[in-house]
Amino acid sequence: MRILLTLLLLAFTLTTSAQQSIITITEKSGKKITDIPRSGEQVVDINSELTLTIDKEALKAKIVDNIPDLQGSFDLQTQIDQFEAALNFQDQVLTAMEGNLDDAETMDELYAGLTGFYNYLGRQGTNSQIYKETASLLNQYFSNDVNTFVAGQKVSKEYYVFTHLNEELSSLKTELAKQPNTSYFVSMTAYLQTEFGKAGRVHIENFDNYALQEFYEVPRWVTTLSADQLQSLKEIQAQAQANNERRADLFEELKTKFLAALPDLKCAQEAKANITAFLTDGTVSSRLSTAVKDKAQELIAQYEQIVGLIETVKTTVSGLSVDTVFEIYGLIDQVKKQAESIKNVFTDFDALIQVIAGIQAEADALTDEVKDCIKKLSNFGAAFDQLVGILKGHQVRYQDNLELGKEVKRFTVDNLPAEGFLQLKRSGKREDGDRLELNLLLGIPKEGKDPTSTNPDDYDLIKLEPWLLQMQTLGFYSRTYVGLIMADPYNADSLSGVEALQERRFLYAPSAGLLLKVGLRNSRFYNDFLSPGIGISISTPDFDTNGDPEFGTGLVLTAFKNILSIGINYNVTLDVPYWSFGVNLPFNLPGIPINRPQ
Amino acid sequence: MALQHTTEIPLDDLPKAQALYQGLKNQKCILMIVLGDSKATQDGVQIADNLAPTSPGGFTRKVMWVKNHTVLKEELEPYLHAAEIIKDDTPYEEIKCFCLTLSPRKAQSRIHKNGVMDYIRVEQLYIEAESQSL
Numbered sequence: 001m002r003i004l005l006t007l008l009l010l011a012f013t014l015t016t017s018a019q020q021s022i023i024t025i026t027e028k029s030g031k032k033i034t035d036i037p038r039s040g041e042q043v044v045d046i047n048s049e050l051t052l053t054i055d056k057e058a059l060k061a062k063i064v065d066n067i068p069d070l071q072g073s074f075d076l077q078t079q080i081d082q083f084e085a086a087l088n089f090q091d092q093v094l095t096a097m098e099g100n101l102d103d104a105e106t107m108d109e110l111y112a113g114l115t116g117f118y119n120y121l122g123r124q125g126t127n128s129q130i131y132k133e134t135a136s137l138l139n140q141y142f143s144n145d146v147n148t149f150v151a152g153q154k155v156s157k158e159y160y161v162f163t164h165l166n167e168e169l170s171s172l173k174t175e176l177a178k179q180p181n182t183s184y185f186v187s188m189t190a191y192l193q194t195e196f197g198k199a200g201r202v203h204i205e206n207f208d209n210y211a212l213q214e215f216y217e218v219p220r221w222v223t224t225l226s227a228d229q230l231q232s233l234k235e236i237q238a239q240a241q242a243n244n245e246r247r248a249d250l251f252e253e254l255k256t257k258f259l260a261a262l263p264d265l266k267c268a269q270e271a272k273a274n275i276t277a278f279l280t281d282g283t284v285s286s287r288l289s290t291a292v293k294d295k296a297q298e299l300i301a302q303y304e305q306i307v308g309l310i311e312t313v314k315t316t317v318s319g320l321s322v323d324t325v326f327e328i329y330g331l332i333d334q335v336k337k338q339a340e341s342i343k344n345v346f347t348d349f350d351a352l353i354q355v356i357a358g359i360q361a362e363a364d365a366l367t368d369e370v371k372d373c374i375k376k377l378s379n380f381g382a383a384f385d386q387l388v389g390i391l392k393g394h395q396v397r398y399q400d401n402l403e404l405g406k407e408v409k410r411f412t413v414d415n416l417p418a419e420g421f422l423q424l425k426r427s428g429k430r431e432d433g434d435r436l437e438l439n440l441l442l443g444i445p446k447e448g449k450d451p452t453s454t455n456p457d458d459y460d461l462i463k464l465e466p467w468l469l470q471m472q473t474l475g476f477y478s479r480t481y482v483g484l485i486m487a488d489p490y491n492a493d494s495l496s497g498v499e500a501l502q503e504r505r506f507l508y509a510p511s512a513g514l515l516l517k518v519g520l521r522n523s524r525f526y527n528d529f530l531s532p533g534i535g536i537s538i539s540t541p542d543f544d545t546n547g548d549p550e551f552g553t554g555l556v557l558t559a560f561k562n563i564l565s566i567g568i569n570y571n572v573t574l575d576v577p578y579w580s581f582g583v584n585l586p587f588n589l590p591g592i593p594i595n596r597p598q
Numbered sequence: 599m600a601l602q603h604t605t606e607i608p609l610d611d612l613p614k615a616q617a618l619y620q621g622l623k624n625q626k627c628i629l630m631i632v633l634g635d636s637k638a639t640q641d642g643v644q645i646a647d648n649l650a651p652t653s654p655g656g657f658t659r660k661v662m663w664v665k666n667h668t669v670l671k672e673e674l675e676p677y678l679h680a681a682e683i684i685k686d687d688t689p690y691e692e693i694k695c696f697c698l699t700l701s702p703r704k705a706q707s708r709i710h711k712n713g714v715m716d717y718i719r720v721e722q723l724y725i726e727a728e729s730q731s732l
Contacts, residue, residue, distance in 0.1 A: 110654060115725055115726070121722075126714055126716075135717055142645075142648045142717070
């Protein structure tokens with residue numbers, strides 16, 4: 001039983017230590033300070049400021065997990081740090097001891113230094129090297145070590161201890177210098193993912209040089225709905241919707257387009273065949289000089305090279321996955337240079353054959369055909385640039401934002417800032433439910449590569465601790481919405497002159513409302529999915545179907561981010577109560593006039 | 599090694615014990631009080647005694663050793679109460695060592711009976727009492 005309990009305790013301890021996070025996030029919203037636990041829902045106030053504090057000991061442990069060679073260096077560096085911190089007090093103590101101890105100020109200095117020194121040792125604990133070393137030195141001092149005497153005088157224990165701690169510190173530094181020089185760096189990045197499908201880097205003070213975004217505070221109390229704003233949101237939503245549907249296949253689709261845009265090899269092969277035919281034509285051949293023939297052979301060779309290059313491009317693009325390093329830029333340059341070279345060689349060749357008498361017709365025919373092909377190759381170069389730009393941009397987004405630009409600072413454990421600061425109000429336009437991805441990254445330069453290189457091919461990146469924060473207006477807030485409702489009057493029969501309602505129970509009506517909602521810190525499910533709201537709505541039903549909408553108003557309940565709404569209303573114009581419901585899915589079905597409310 | 603700065607309090611002669619305590623209390627010295635007689639405590643007394651003549655600020659240091667937690671309890675316990683060192687979970691019997699400042703006598707912290715009484719901890723107690731006596 002005891003063994004079982006011990007094992008359970010050990011398992012718990014291991015689990016707890018495994019879950020120990022490197023980054024501690026503290027949120028400041030107004031005057032309120034809140035810790036955001038990594039094991040929790042990771043929901044933060046959408047307008048808050050975040051302080052990211054790094055636990056260097058936990059970071060070291062994680063780095064050693066990935067680079068075991070660093071264990072020795074880290075241990076030595078920890079000891080050096082402790083010795084240096086303890087020795088910070090030596091000047092204060094020794095200077096005061098050499099001074100006039102009858103002077104109250106000197107005594108204050110002396111005891112401030114001694115208190116700092118012994119309290120520091122106490123904080124490090126009896127197992128720390130600095131504590132053990134100091135205790136050992138004091139033991140030696142009172143064992144009348146010969147070194148306690150200088151010029152026949154016994155030195156003070158403080159002088160003895162500090163002197164020997166300095167010597168030990170020097171030894172530790174020498175030892176550290178002998179450790180293998182393993183290169184690494186630590187960086188931290190933040191990335192905003194919005195529902196609009198837009199995304200971008202977010203500046204973390206102390207950790208990168210990205211510019212702050214325009215100030216944008218998500219309002220807590222929204223009470224107006226402008227037509228421009230609605231239109232803008234609809235357009236953005238439509239774009240996001242289209243992007244979402246295509247997202248999974250976009251990379252493959254772009255690749256297909258890319259391959260389709262490659263020039264038809266037939267053109268190059270035919271041009272090559274025509275030049276060969278031109279050279280072997282009986283009537284032409286005899287009139288050609290050796291220089292012309294050599295130039296023609298050069299042109300043929302150039303065509304053969306570009307055919308080979310285009311085949312290579314096709315193979316490379318077909319094999320690209322979204323995660324592979326993009327290697328096509330070099331090839332593109334080669335193709336473009338080759339096309340330019342063909343153009344130049346052909347210009348020389350053309351100039352030579354145009355002056356040869358008696359072959360003008362054949363020369364003109366050949367010139368037209370080859371020029372046409374050269375034009376196609378040149379156009380292809382421009383198309384390349386455009387498509388590769390799209391493909392590259394898409395790949396960068398899919399590479400999980402790991403590529404580090406020169407703006408992202410690189411640190412080692414020694415110079416890593418203890419804290420980073422992130423202002424959500426300066427992170428760009430966002431809305432409730434958007435995500436903020438934080439990554440603490442370990443970069444390991446590849447063998448033989450420049451450790452300072454920003455080329456992602458030159459280093460491996462390991463995510464040490466990713467966070468995915470949800471930004472949310474917390475507590476009560478209001479939002480406007482619009483949607484389409486199905487309205488059903490209670491006493492349709494009593495309405496005079498209403499014929500349409502005899503045949504159908506529900507009528508569509510546009511509706512707009514003002515909702516009171518609540519954002520929770522402890523439930524993403526609630527914020528993301530349930531998200532109920534209660535409020536007032538207005539609608540413009542046309543119960544009498546005369547073409548003039550009436551005015552209705554009432555109370556509305558919404559759920560699932562306003563997708564589902566149910567309301568009790570009153571048609572003020574016709575003096576008729578009605579209930580309504582709306583199912584406003586976030587996508588359109590052909591023929592059904594339903595859209596997501598804004 | 600002989601104890602040169604330590605006064606051992608007799609356990610079987612209360613009047614003498616009180617007299618010795620009063621004598622020490624009235625001296626102008628930093629007074630380290632050690633309670634108990636375990637091996638670790640005996641070693642600790644030697645350490646406190648060794649450290650006594652080495653006050654960096656030139657204070658006189660003395661050690662008073664009471665080998666049990668009964669004798670002089672009435673006299674010593676109030677210091678620990680006043681410093682809030684004795685609490686529900688830390689009775690007088692669990693205190694191994696503490697140090698009194700110059701007049702007015704008061705304690706700042708202590709070494710628990712399970713705590714380490716090494717040169718660093720004992721010197722820390724001396725330094726603490728001396729800095730409060732400036």
